[in-house]
Amino acid sequence: MVSRRGSETKAIVCVLTDRIRISNQWVSHLSFAGLLGVAGFVFAQQHGLFRNLNNLKLFSGREKDSGDDSFLVPGLQNLGNNCFLNVILQALASCKDFRSFLQWVLEDARGSLAGEQEEQLPLTFALSALLQELGTVGSRRSVSNPRKVMVTLTDYAKNFNLTSQQDAAEALLHLISSLQEEIVVCYRPSQSSNLSDILFSRNLRMLAPSEGLHGLMELKRWHKHLRGPFDGILGSTLMCRTCSSQISLEFQFFHTLPLSPLLHHGGYNIMSGCTLEHCLKKFLNTEKVENYFCYRCWHGAALKYLSVIGAAETEIEKLRSCGGEDQCDCKTSLHLQRMPWSNSYSHILKQLIIARFPKLLCIQVQRASFNMFEEFKLSGHIAFPLVLNLSLFTPSSIGVNIEERIEMSSEYQKPEASKNHGMYRLVTVVEHFGRTGSGHYTVYRSVRVFSQEEEEEDCDEDLSWFSISDSEVCRVSESDVLGAEASLLFYERL
Ligand SMILES: [Zn+2]
Ligand SMILES: [Zn+2]
Incomplete structure (x- = not known):
């Protein structure tokens, strides 16, 4: 797992291991506190926000004991305020589909691009290598270095400073759009299709693919390159209930779903008992639009x-x-x-x-809020499930409201074939401590581990959770994860 940068990474591992061996509980507390700022740390400690701190301590004590279940995932070096990027990199490393997408892009480019992949697709190459490294479970502590990814990302996202504290969701969007830019520039239609048949419009849509199977396959390949695995589509519809007509229906791709929590009156606190399902329902709920003209x-x-005023039949017709x-x-x-008319009829x-x-x-939980004077953070727990059924939140036809849909789905058994449609499994949770715009990010990652005996028998997988704060990694329980005050949640389709 450290072969690419062997000596460099090994040196870092040694330094860190030594540091942890000599550390007593105050040293580990203080190193953590240094990241947060003392005030934020004291606040967090008073409010019991560091459920994992004990685990971190325990972990340092467990260093020498490399028992049978003491496997770990690599941590990531903090190269100066980049915890916001580190959590995104760890999150993506947990998403199997994202890792295989990068590998597929590199594999696909091998056949069609001349020259070294590292030169042609520097960000894809660096990111894929790092995520493979982070996806490797080992029995020893190791720390990976995000420098290469940061350097290549800077070439694309020039206005996004990676060394000062940023928003993790924003970092994810920058990373995705930078990858998209790189991949699209390097895209070459496969040899079997005729280049002249494929036209690209300015908004990166492929127009008029060549006819037949080749054209269709080329179109699929292009979409896969362009969209990657964060390939959801959001529809926005305007309906008039008065005349039962659909005024408009528009679609757009989305990379993240921004969900606002339910708030107490006054809007300063998250409502107790608020769940992710509540937030999804709120996001997808119908809302009344004022001042819109229904023709x-x-x-x-x-x-x-016209009938009342006795207008001519031709006019009425x-x-x-x-x-x-x-x-x-x-x-x-x-x-x-x-004509006397008010749009309030509609x-x-x-x-x-x-x-x-x-x-x-x-899913991005929108915790940043504003009042008249300043931006503030909405803290509080929002319950989220390990398995999410998104199909419960999608009306089967436009106009069916979500509550009816939920009732319908519980009343009628779904056909076997569509059982897993819209089912998601939680893979990563990103948590933020401190104030918006500063503070510290940590991440929970799930890792599937196959033990050798199990692999021989029926490949039963063992799901383990890790809490990662930059280079510090420790195993945690499922309930630790579910207790997190999530900022970002990553779900993988089953
Ligand atoms: Zn109408
Ligand atoms: Zn008309």
């Missing part, structure tokens, strides 16, 4: 008005045959500008829907 409702009202599109000229051509609702379940689902 179909207007046409209905205009038809009644013109209105009736109009599709009620927002571009029509009924208002002016029929002199209806003065009841317009907006709703977001998850139109495609992503392979990897990243």
Whole structure:
């Protein structure tokens, strides 16, 4: 696991091991406190925020005892305030689909690109190598170095300073869009398809693929390159309840789902008992849109008005045959500008829907809030499940509201084939301590470990959780993980 940078990493491991061996509990407390700032640390300690500190201490005591279950994942060096990036790198290392996506891109490029991959796809190459390293479970402590990824990322995200404290969710989005930029530039259509058949529009959409199987495969390959595993699609629909029409339906890709917690009155605290399901429901709930003009409702009202005032049959027919599109000229051509009308007749609702379940689902709990004077952080626990069923939050057809859907799904047994559709397993939790814009990030990672005997029999996997604060790694229990005040949650589709 340390072969690529053998001597360098080994040296770091030695230094860290020595430091931990000599450390008593105060040294480990103080090194942690140094990261947070003393004030934040005292606050966190008073409020019991360091459930893991005891584990960290225990861990340093357990150094010499390398028993049968003392396997570990590598930590990551902090190269100066980059804990926000380290947690993202650890999180991505836990996402099997993300690691295999990077490997697939490199593999795919091997056939079509001339020259060294390290030169052509420097960020993909560096990230893939680091994530493989972080994904390797070992029996000894090791610490990996994120420097190469940081250097290559800086070339793309020039305005994103990686050495001053940043938001972890923002770092993830920068990393994804930088990768996208690199991968798209290096994309070459496969030899079997004709380059002239493939046109790219400015917004990175492939237009008019060549016909037949090759064209379809090329399109799939292009989408896979472009979107990666964070490939969810969010639909946004506007409906008019008054005339039961759909005004608009738009789709967009999403990398993360930003969910706001439920708040107590006043909006300074997260409501006790708030769950991730509550937040999802709130996010996907219909909301009333004010001051929006429904053309179909207007046409209905205009038809009644013309009949009442005894207008000519030809005028009524013109209105009736109009599709009620927002571009029509009924208002002016029929002199209806003065018709008494208020848009409050229409009841317009907006709703977001998850139109495609992503392979990897990243949920961003929006804890940053504002009042009149300043930005503040919403702290408090939001319960989240180990297994999430996202299909419960997706209306089967537009207009069916989510509560009805939940009732429906519990009433009727789903067919066997679609049983796992929309089912997700928790793989990583990112937690933030301290104030927004400063403080410290830590991460919980789940790692699947196969013991040798099990591998021979039926490959039963053993899921272990680790708490990681930069270079410090320790094993924790599932309940430690579920107790976290999550900022980011990564779920993998089952
Ligand atoms: Zn309407
Ligand atoms: Zn019209």
